[in-house]
Amino acid sequence: MTEKQIIQKIRNGDDSSYRKLFEENYNRLFRFMMQFSKKKDYDEVEEWVQKAFIKAFYGLSNFNLSSKFKTWLFTIAINEMKQEMGLLRNKLNSDEELDNHLIEEYANEFEWHYDMKIILEQISAEKKAVFILFEIEGYSHNEIANMLDISYAASRTILSRTKKELQTIWQKEFGK
Amino acid sequence: MINQNEFYSKNDEPKKYSKFRVWRKIRSEIRSTKSKRMELRSFALGFATALLAIFAFAGVFNLYTQLTIERLPQQVKINNAYKSAIDEFEKILPVKSFDPNQDVDLVLASQLEKMNDINTAINTIKNERNDRDFSKINMQRLRLLYKMKLETIEQIIKIEEGGK
Incomplete structure (x- = not known):
């Protein structure tokens, strides 16, 4: 059964079908949200995830079937976290200017090392969000712009600045 | 793009019974809201039925009175x-x-x-x-x-x- 068919079933009153969407997306959302819990608090992350799933369930009637449920769920979860924890600014800077030079420089040059995850813990939540959504979860800048309510240019620039920051600290701390 | 396995560690994954626990909470929340909605719907339906019964009774009473007068x-x-x-x-x-x-x-x-x-x-x-x-x-x-x-x-x- 496709995702669309499952959503249609839920819309028609079959609540139990929601479990399929939950099963498919729980771990994905949990590990993503875990990156934003400062104390790596499992209970806190469980609460964010739970609230996101409940909100998503009640919003299913407004869900655009041409979109992916996962993208929508992540957006709800990020907003939930934003409101509760203030981890992200209410609105990221949409007027962020396109820094073409920086973007080009880090488009291909950047190389991920697992040690960088420790550095990622130290950088701001908004930079971390753009980085993980693009580099790990595979979302496009357009999708990230919609999810975080920022501009396309802001998403690209934030990503490049994050990569630069990661690389600089990594080279400094690990001497590579 | 970075391979997800090279980024997420085992520590990022939910604990053993986490999924079960969260699903139970979600299901109970959904059920309780649904039952509240049902109660509200039942009340509204009951109220509407009572109203209809009153109107119907009033109509029958009027009709009866009218017929009685006309039959005198x-x-x-x-x-x-x-x-x-x-x-x-x-x-x-x-x-x-x-x-x-x-x-x-x-x-x-x-x-x-x-x-x-x-x-x-x-x-x-x-x-x-x-x-x-x-x-x-x-x-x-x-x-x-x-x-x-x-x-x-x-x-x-x-x-x-x-x-x-």
């Missing part, structure tokens, strides 16, 4: 018309009923007493006969009493006018 024999309708016309006429009298303690002229007092007697007689006939008793004798007696009442009222008015 012509004679009863005429009698009712007499009665209501005389009652209205009586209402505008300066002295409506006889009060023995009131200082009134003897002639007027006797007329008022007569009218009280007529009213008592009318009421007695009405109380005695059942709703569907439209016997000729009763109808005639009633009409006679109405006629007498009208004449008495006329007398009272004349006496009062003469006294001024």
Whole structure:
């Protein structure tokens, strides 16, 4: 059964079908949200995830079937976290200017090392969000712009600045 | 793009019973909201049904009253018309009923007493006969009493006018 068919079933009153969407997306959302819990608090992350799933369930009637449920769920979860924890600014800077030079420089040059995850813990939540959504979860800048309510240019620039920051600290701390 | 396995570690994954626990909470939240909605819907439906029943009853009652009035024999309708016309006429009298303690002229007092007697007689006939008793004798007696009442009222008015 496709995702669309499952959503249609839920819309028609079959609540139990929601479990399929939950099963498919729980771990994905949990590990993503875990990156934003400062104390790596499992209970806190469980609460964010739970609230996101409940909100998503009640919003299913407004869900655009041409979109992916996962993208929508992540957006709800990020907003939930934003409101509760203030981890992200209410609105990221949409007027962020396109820094073409920086973007080009880090488009291909950047190389991920697992040690960088420790550095990622130290950088701001908004930079971390753009980085993980693009580099790990595979979302496009357009999708990230919609999810975080920022501009396309802001998403690209934030990503490049994050990569630069990661690389600089990594080279400094690990001497590579 | 970075391989997810090279980024997420085992520590990022939920613990063993986490998924089960969270799903239980979500399911209970969904069920409780649904049952609240159902209760609200039941209440609204019950209220609407009660309202409909009231309207239906009122409609049936109106219809019954209408039919009952329409089914009354012509004679009863005429009698009712007499009665209501005389009652209205009586209402505008300066002295409506006889009060023995009131200082009134003897002639007027006797007329008022007569009218009280007529009213008592009318009421007695009405109380005695059942709703569907439209016997000729009763109808005639009633009409006679109405006629007498009208004449008495006329007398009272004349006496009062003469006294001024």
